[in-house]
Amino acid sequence: xxxxxxxxxxxxxxxxxxGRQIALxxxxxxxxxxxxxxxxxxxxxxxVLAVDDHEINRDFIRxxxxxxxASLELAASGFEAVERCRNRQFxxxxxxxxxxxMDGLTAWERICRQAGDGLATRVIALTxxxxxxxxxxxxxxxxxxxxxKPVAPGLLLLTIQRVVAGRDGFTEIENPAERRALLLDxxxxxxxxxxxxxARQMREALAVEIDQHLESLDRAIATGRFEEAAECLHQWTxxxxxSGATRLEKACASLEASLRSDxxxxxxxxxxNWIRTVxxxxxxxxxxxxx
Numbered sequence: 549x550x551x552x553x554x555x556x557x558x559x560x561x562x563x564x565x566x567g568r569q570i571a572l573x574x575x576x577x578x579x580x581x582x583x584x585x586x587x588x589x590x591x592x593x594x595x596v597l598a599v600d601d602h603e604i605n606r607d608f609i610r611x612x613x614x615x616x617x618a619s620l621e622l623a624a625s626g627f628e629a630v631e632r633c634r635n636r637q638f639x640x641x642x643x644x645x646x647x648x649x650m651d652g653l654t655a656w657e658r659i660c661r662q663a664g665d666g667l668a669t670r671v672i673a674l675t676x677x678x679x680x681x682x683x684x685x686x687x688x689x690x691x692x693x694x695x696x697k698p699v700a701p702g703l704l705l706l707t708i709q710r711v712v713a714g715r716d717g718f719t720e721i722e723n724p725a726e727r728r729a730l731l732l733d734x735x736x737x738x739x740x741x742x743x744x745x746x747a748r749q750m751r752e753a754l755a756v757e758i759d760q761h762l763e764s765l766d767r768a769i770a771t772g773r774f775e776e777a778a779e780c781l782h783q784w785t786x787x788x789x790x791s792g793a794t795r796l797e798k799a800c801a802s803l804e805a806s807l808r809s810d811x812x813x814x815x816x817x818x819x820x821n822w823i824r825t826v827x828x829x830x831x832x833x834x835x836x837x838x839x
Contacts, residue, residue, distance in 0.1 A: 693717020
């Protein structure tokens with residue numbers, strides 16, 4: 549028998565997929581990264597409001613952005629965002645688009661209407677829907693920038709810096725050496741499945757699989773049943789390949805490899821990335837489904 553392995557950081561808090569408590573080791577790594585990669589003095593003086601109905605995403609923004617700006621407030625709904633902006637003027641609003649009570653576009657329209665002509669706030673959309681027509685819709689609605697979920701900490705800070713400087717925030721800044729995989733690659737899925745119709749069926753099946761087994765998979769990781777979790781992740785990796793869910797495929801493969809290894813190191817940061825990518829992929833699949 550091999551030596552016992554360290555428990556993943558997610559076990560320390562015994563939390564499920566709700567993300568109520570991000571593992572401290574993973575959060576601290578992101579915070580340290582953000583602190584060592586602060587933007588200009590202009591960013592350091594900003595007041596930012598981040599709006600997202602998913603707690604895991606708010607925790608990520610808090611960790612990645614909190615150390616880099618003057619103040620950061622978090623809102624869990626469109627209604628809350630409107631109320632926060634009624635009582636205070638922010639320099640930047642990071643707005644999730646798909647929220648159950650009030651979508652991000654409606655929330656921004658109400659914020660603009662209640663502020664009148666004197667509103668100086670700039671708004672950046674956060675969404676899993678990266679279609680060109682969605683970007684154009686946001687431009688026409690008065691948004692100043694756009695970021696596809698899950699967004700890397702560096703890209704988040706650079707886009708804010710770009711928007712504050714009055715530059716185009718709809719052009720994602722990428723490091724060619726760290727080119728990110730597509731969230732959903734339609735062409736790859738069609739090639740793997742033989743037809744676009746079959747690819748859509750496989751993608752829908754993946755969404756059902758995520759809905760049915762995400763909680764049990766997360767519980768297996770949290771309670772140290774690493775082999776069981778690794779087997780499930782291995783199956784998901786294959787399903788993601790057929791579905792064109794490229795970013796989730798990479799996240800599953802990386803977490804699986806970490807869980808199967810004999811290293812005495814917590815996969816906390818990989819777990820955090822996996823949870824965020826799962827949620828973004830699930831949202832993107834739902835957004836692509838016909839009404």
